[in-house]
Amino acid sequence: MVESNRVLYDEKETPDHCVVIKYVPYVGDSKRAMDEYTSEIFMGGHNTLVVHNTCEDSLLASPIILDLVILTEVCQRISMKSEQDDEFGTFHAVLSILSYLLKAPCTPPGTPVVNALFKQRSCIENIFRACNGLPPQNHMTLEHRLAADIQRRSLAAQQSVVPASPSSSSASSDSEQQGTTTGA
Numbered sequence: 001m002v003e004s005n006r007v008l009y010d011e012k013e014t015p016d017h018c019v020v021i022k023y024v025p026y027v028g029d030s031k032r033a034m035d036e037y038t039s040e041i042f043m044g045g046h047n048t049l050v051v052h053n054t055c056e057d058s059l060l061a062s063p064i065i066l067d068l069v070i071l072t073e074v075c076q077r078i079s080m081k082s083e084q085d086d087e088f089g090t091f092h093a094v095l096s097i098l099s100y101l102l103k104a105p106c107t108p109p110g111t112p113v114v115n116a117l118f119k120q121r122s123c124i125e126n127i128f129r130a131c132n133g134l135p136p137q138n139h140m141t142l143e144h145r146l147a148a149d150i151q152r153r154s155l156a157a158q159q160s161v162v163p164a165s166p167s168s169s170s171a172s173s174d175s176e177q178q179g180t181t182t183g184a
Helices: 057-077 096-101 117-131 147-159 174-178
Strands: 030-040 046-056
Antiparallel strands (some): 030 046
């Protein structure tokens, strides 16, 4: 597993933890997990979070297996092409978008490994957006980060004026004549 994923570990680096799985016939499908997560905090201190989890293993895995099958089946129906291609093609046999539902991402040769859960989910969402003719979402919201764009939108909001509704009286107040300003 470590050998196939050089994003997390360098050439001679190995995990700094140990996983022990023991079969206990008495508990059957009920699995118990005890995990400790230690992190460094302010001024060199340490914080340890200890979690004890008990669950039925097969009930926990069943929805994920169903999602894997459904996602795989839907991806087999999708065909696409780039502007340079003449014909439509399908996804590679190694369906790397399934990594969102698995522990270790598997990718075709030469494809970068993505170990970020949010990026993996965003990839799936953007594939389905493309199938519906929608643009991808990148969540950078650069249009809300550049000072010139913010200032331009602010000025546009100040200048947008909605005409006042017609009044039945012949005399109208100053605010009715000027119109009302609306926010964007």
